[in-house]
Amino acid sequence: MTASGPSRRAVLLGLGSAGGALAGMGRAARGEPAALGPASIDWRGPHQAGITTPQPAAGLVVAFDLLAPDRAGLEALFRTLTERIAHLTGGSAVPQAEDPRLPPPDSGLMGAGVDADALTITVAVGASLFEDARYGLAAARPARLMQMERFSNDAIDADQAHGDLLIQFCANTDLSVIYALRAIVKATGHLMVPRWQLAGFLRSGGPGTPRNLFGFKDGTANPDPRDAALMDALVWTPPGAPGEPDWTAGGSYQVVRIIRQFVERWDRTPLGEQERIFGRHRLSGAPLGGQREFDTPDFTHPAMPGDAHIRLANPRTPGTDGNRILRRGYNYARGVTRSGQLDMGLLFICFQADLDQGFRTVQARLDGEPLDEYVKPTGGGYFFALPGVTGAGRFLGDGMLGLA
Amino acid sequence: MMRAFPRFLSLALIGLAPATVFASGPVQITITRSGCEPSEVAVAAGKPTFEITNKSNRALEWEILHGVMIVAERENILPGFTQRLSARLDAGDYAMTCGLLSNPRGVIRVVAEPGAVAGPVDPMDLVGPVAEYKLFVQDEAGAYVARVADFVAAVKAGDVAGAKALYSPARAPFERIEPIAELFSDLDQSMDSREDDWEHGVKDPGFTGFHRIEYALWVDESTEGMGPVADRLLADARDLADRIKGLAVPPSVMIAGAGALIEEVAATKITGEEDRYSHTDLADFEANVVGARKIVDLIAPLVETRDPALLAGVEANFQAVEAVLARYRKADGSFEGYDMLTRQDRLAMQGPITALAEDLARVPGILGLEV
Numbered sequence: 001m002t003a004s005g006p007s008r009r010a011v012l013l014g015l016g017s018a019g020g021a022l023a024g025m026g027r028a029a030r031g032e033p034a035a036l037g038p039a040s041i042d043w044r045g046p047h048q049a050g051i052t053t054p055q056p057a058a059g060l061v062v063a064f065d066l067l068a069p070d071r072a073g074l075e076a077l078f079r080t081l082t083e084r085i086a087h088l089t090g091g092s093a094v095p096q097a098e099d100p101r102l103p104p105p106d107s108g109l110m111g112a113g114v115d116a117d118a119l120t121i122t123v124a125v126g127a128s129l130f131e132d133a134r135y136g137l138a139a140a141r142p143a144r145l146m147q148m149e150r151f152s153n154d155a156i157d158a159d160q161a162h163g164d165l166l167i168q169f170c171a172n173t174d175l176s177v178i179y180a181l182r183a184i185v186k187a188t189g190h191l192m193v194p195r196w197q198l199a200g201f202l203r204s205g206g207p208g209t210p211r212n213l214f215g216f217k218d219g220t221a222n223p224d225p226r227d228a229a230l231m232d233a234l235v236w237t238p239p240g241a242p243g244e245p246d247w248t249a250g251g252s253y254q255v256v257r258i259i260r261q262f263v264e265r266w267d268r269t270p271l272g273e274q275e276r277i278f279g280r281h282r283l284s285g286a287p288l289g290g291q292r293e294f295d296t297p298d299f300t301h302p303a304m305p306g307d308a309h310i311r312l313a314n315p316r317t318p319g320t321d322g323n324r325i326l327r328r329g330y331n332y333a334r335g336v337t338r339s340g341q342l343d344m345g346l347l348f349i350c351f352q353a354d355l356d357q358g359f360r361t362v363q364a365r366l367d368g369e370p371l372d373e374y375v376k377p378t379g380g381g382y383f384f385a386l387p388g389v390t391g392a393g394r395f396l397g398d399g400m401l402g403l404a
Numbered sequence: 405m406m407r408a409f410p411r412f413l414s415l416a417l418i419g420l421a422p423a424t425v426f427a428s429g430p431v432q433i434t435i436t437r438s439g440c441e442p443s444e445v446a447v448a449a450g451k452p453t454f455e456i457t458n459k460s461n462r463a464l465e466w467e468i469l470h471g472v473m474i475v476a477e478r479e480n481i482l483p484g485f486t487q488r489l490s491a492r493l494d495a496g497d498y499a500m501t502c503g504l505l506s507n508p509r510g511v512i513r514v515v516a517e518p519g520a521v522a523g524p525v526d527p528m529d530l531v532g533p534v535a536e537y538k539l540f541v542q543d544e545a546g547a548y549v550a551r552v553a554d555f556v557a558a559v560k561a562g563d564v565a566g567a568k569a570l571y572s573p574a575r576a577p578f579e580r581i582e583p584i585a586e587l588f589s590d591l592d593q594s595m596d597s598r599e600d601d602w603e604h605g606v607k608d609p610g611f612t613g614f615h616r617i618e619y620a621l622w623v624d625e626s627t628e629g630m631g632p633v634a635d636r637l638l639a640d641a642r643d644l645a646d647r648i649k650g651l652a653v654p655p656s657v658m659i660a661g662a663g664a665l666i667e668e669v670a671a672t673k674i675t676g677e678e679d680r681y682s683h684t685d686l687a688d689f690e691a692n693v694v695g696a697r698k699i700v701d702l703i704a705p706l707v708e709t710r711d712p713a714l715l716a717g718v719e720a721n722f723q724a725v726e727a728v729l730a731r732y733r734k735a736d737g738s739f740e741g742y743d744m745l746t747r748q749d750r751l752a753m754q755g756p757i758t759a760l761a762e763d764l765a766r767v768p769g770i771l772g773l774e775v
Contacts, residue, residue, distance in 0.1 A: 069752070069755065
């Protein structure tokens, strides 16, 4: 595929150069389209891709339990993951079977060649990895990393929560995401086993901030991921952070929350109540008391309730600026509950330099908010997204393993 | 389980290969009254030729043996005569007979030539393993009928405790030969389907066989109404044994069966869903592993010459699984309930099981077989 002219896939998706664009949440709305064609997103660099890179339409997070029997097995796993990520995100020829009597080396989902399809694969580790006596990594544990605690509205299902390892796959299409997952499971099945997974989606293409399943724009106030200085301040764990092991520099704390949304009940809720719960107008996204989506919220305006979601999440005071987090979530929909209601909601994902300053502080402010009545967190976990890979011979997690 | 072949010994020999001197022509072996001269020879894998000279005072037959199997033989070599024999030999240790039965056997060490890649298996090389496997399957089928008969008798006598004790032992032979038993899908379904195979679960009239009785014994704690189910189970077991007698086991089914057994473990045994009422899954689990191991052992020499690393990995992973199983084996040979397994032990088995599934899936192809 060439850079000039829309590719077949881009046209199919309405993502061609003339066809508008899908951007990271909050970006397109500022009139700053970032076209995600079939291009390859470089997986290398001081930070992993899939955090501040533009967010494509399909996402999947898969948590794994580790099977590797020892530290050497763990190293083999991270080396294999690195090799697979380089291969899959590069967009390249697929190895073809040489002997039809043997299992094929590849799932075949992509035919003869992998279209990079804006695929990113982002690897994060959970607290349990550092508690596992097989690996002897207790001293390497990121200082803020812990098992996700319970908040007052949570109903966490252990089968949908936590994990030694988390891999986030993002791409333009679901098929690319599944292809990457299959390839990684095939290569690592003896070293780790999936624990839970959840796939999510965004509206593909079209201008404006994407909407969540409650119909509200979600991400209007998200920090701009292209602002490198801002990302250094909010998202990337800095070198020399107090208490942090050296290897964590360039990584990021990743929070995943599976938040079911009671959409039937929401749809039966008066519009005014919905808007007071969020603190924004549903159609325009403007803060209550404001006119346009990107107006700065006036939290003294009489129309803005004191417990509005956007106010608790981001009070916009000097003291809370450092609590801002980079959200990069997806919507999910996965069937029907026993009561015949739709099981759908938000696959909440966020990144921050410091878990305590970021999500945990924000969530503590949100705990007990009016929105709680319409949502139920059922899974997820706290993870630390590894720093990127910066040189030949390096691999994901090498610093953590003391091999950098 | 006994190992059929000393595969690590011959693996070690490959490392010694450069030091071994091979005869360029036929291998000369002289049989005297007291034995073979020399009593030990080394040959390269392939189709070596042996020249046997009978210097004893009676006619003899000369055999090459692999374990208990006769690989090749030359009969009726008269005193003073020399005869030739060529045999296809894969790497490994073989024995040769040396005249009188009381004479010690000689050793033929067959060494893979470094860098040599073995091609597809000669179909003749599969005759022995398949025949031996067929015997194994028939023995297991016979044991299955006998044990099911005991189990059924206890169920019909209303002896809940007795039937519970006989449940797992009755299943084991079936689980060991599952790749063959599953060829008869009607019997497999009536004997071994689980409630979730049926739309209406436990209450579904199609739900019969072992797991229906398991439900009665462990959930209802009663055998009430189980008489017809038990009768059907025994009739099915007999039917299975009869059908197996008449079955020609295709080599590809046998060899792919090792992988199939491990896939069975990976998909349903590791979860503890197979025997969900009795939690006797570990016995089934072990039976599947034993069944897979049996097949691998029978074909190990053929795999070893083609992919020794694969075979070594398979061996190591079998041992890892067996080590975890051994931790839960009680003094009487039965197993602890699956609910006793720690999460860590379940995960400790999952890795090797997955690796076995991946490796065993390659075995038929490596032997050049179409599955």
